[in-house]
Amino acid sequence: MNAIELTGSAMMLAALIGLGWAGVHYYRRIRRRTQALMQLLEHADHLERDLRECRERLERAHSMMAVAPGVPASGEPDARAAVDAGLRSLLEHRLWIRDHAEDATQLELDRAVDALTQARNQLEPQLKALDQAQRELDQAVLDRLDRGNPA
Numbered sequence: 001m002n003a004i005e006l007t008g009s010a011m012m013l014a015a016l017i018g019l020g021w022a023g024v025h026y027y028r029r030i031r032r033r034t035q036a037l038m039q040l041l042e043h044a045d046h047l048e049r050d051l052r053e054c055r056e057r058l059e060r061a062h063s064m065m066a067v068a069p070g071v072p073a074s075g076e077p078d079a080r081a082a083v084d085a086g087l088r089s090l091l092e093h094r095l096w097i098r099d100h101a102e103d104a105t106q107l108e109l110d111r112a113v114d115a116l117t118q119a120r121n122q123l124e125p126q127l128k129a130l131d132q133a134q135r136e137l138d139q140a141v142l143d144r145l146d147r148g149n150p151a
Contacts (some may be wrong), residue, residue, distance in 0.1 A: 029106070036109040037101055043116035044097065047090055050123050055083045057130050061137055086123070 058079045093116060101109065 033106060033109065036106065036113055039113045040097055040101065040109060040116065043113060043120065044090060044094055047116055047120050047123070048087070050120060050127060051083055051086045051090065054086075054123070054127055054130065055080070057127075057134060058083065061130070061134055064137055064141060086119070089119070 062079070093112065096112065101112075104112070
């Protein structure tokens, strides 16, 4: 084998290594983007489920505290407005996903995932507090019924 053949073989090997590296890099980028899109949709679904659950719990709690049928309990309009604002914000996220996710940069996708994660993290303590309040309200109703109906 002469020097020209060795140089050609070395260049061919370098080209193949370069193509292999580019292929691996491209695959990783596509996989990361796909994972970000899946997380974005998953977090949006979880946040929507949490908000709807919150709305149901608030409605149940407020119905137990209502003085008269059809008359909103104290704080009910504010609580409903807060949940509705969360659902509107979620709708804006879903519209952004629909309209921009395909062309978004990885940084934009990561920021959108982070925003939904942060929203869920902020909602979680409120859901726990609502759970506690519901348990206390249920217990108060039971105690009141027990006192009103001696055995």
